Amino acid sequence: MIEQLNEQAVKDKVRNAIKHLLQRDRFLLEKDVNERSISHRLALYLQSEFGDEWDVDCEYNRDHDIKKELTMLPRPIETDDTTATTVFPDIIVHRRGTHDNNLLVIEMKKSTNLQKRAKNFDLDKLHAFRQERYHYQYALYLQFKTEFSPGIDEVQWNGEELIIMVDDDKVYQKSVLS
Numbered sequence: 001m002i003e004q005l006n007e008q009a010v011k012d013k014v015r016n017a018i019k020h021l022l023q024r025d026r027f028l029l030e031k032d033v034n035e036r037s038i039s040h041r042l043a044l045y046l047q048s049e050f051g052d053e054w055d056v057d058c059e060y061n062r063d064h065d066i067k068k069e070l071t072m073l074p075r076p077i078e079t080d081d082t083t084a085t086t087v088f089p090d091i092i093v094h095r096r097g098t099h100d101n102n103l104l105v106i107e108m109k110k111s112t113n114l115q116k117r118a119k120n121f122d123l124d125k126l127h128a129f130r131q132e133r134y135h136y137q138y139a140l141y142l143q144f145k146t147e148f149s150p151g152i153d154e155v156q157w158n159g160e161e162l163i164i165m166v167d168d169d170k171v172y173q174k175s176v177l178s
Contacts, residue, residue, distance in 0.1 A: 010093075010104060010138055011157070017045035018142070022151065029150030032112050038144060039090045039108050046093060054103060055096045059088050089129060092136070105129045105136040111145045111153045119143070127159060 005013075022029075025041045039058055047056040090108045095101035107122035119141075126139035143154035155162045 005103065007138065013046070013049035014104070014140060017042060017049050018152065020045040020048075026150050029144055029146045030148075032110065032146040035090070035108055035110055035113070038110070039106075042106075042108070043091045046091065050093055053095075054093050056091065056093050057096075058091055060092050060094075089125065094136075100135070102129075102134050102136040104138045104140060105134075106140045106142065108142045108144065111143060112147065123156070123159070126156075130158070 021038070021042050025038070028038055028041060036058070043056050043058050047054075050056060089105045091104075091106040092102065093104040105126060107126055109119055109122060113119075123141060126141055129136045130139050139156075139158050141154070141156040142152065145151045145153045
């Protein structure tokens with residue numbers, strides 16, 4: 001039987017995955033590695049949280065047999081792009097091969113990415129992924145602090161700014177992902 005998850009259960013799983021990333025992969029944030037490396041590690045922890053009934057994929061570009069597309073103003077993509085501004089989400093939690101089991105879409109940025117347009121583009125993508133034919137239930141925007149003080153810089157859940165508590169004494173932002 002497929003587990004149906006309510007919003008709080010999804011937030012709890014996301015919070016746990018972020019906590020594991022911050023604990024186990026702090027080195028990646030301190031060294032300001034490529035965003036794709038960080039999103040890959042977060043995806044691994046999300047898969048552990050969501051289990052075998054959900055698929056967690058990075059940069060997933062398919063909706064069955066066709067490429068995912070959004071109705072947005074196109075931006076040129078360079079082959080050496082390291083800011084990941086494609087229209088494919090950084091991470092998704094879904095059930096492959098289905099049209100109506102899109103649970104969570106995630107876009108990430110690092111604090112060292114100074115392109116304001118890149119953040120706005122990600123926020124627009126998240127909104128579109130919830131509204132257009134993909135109908136993701138939840139959308140998460142994460143901005144990680146990198147280099148000297150690794151952690152969470154910004155969190156938006158379904159377009160609302162949140163604070164996420166990762167453990168009992170560290171709060172990142174203004175409220176709790178709850």
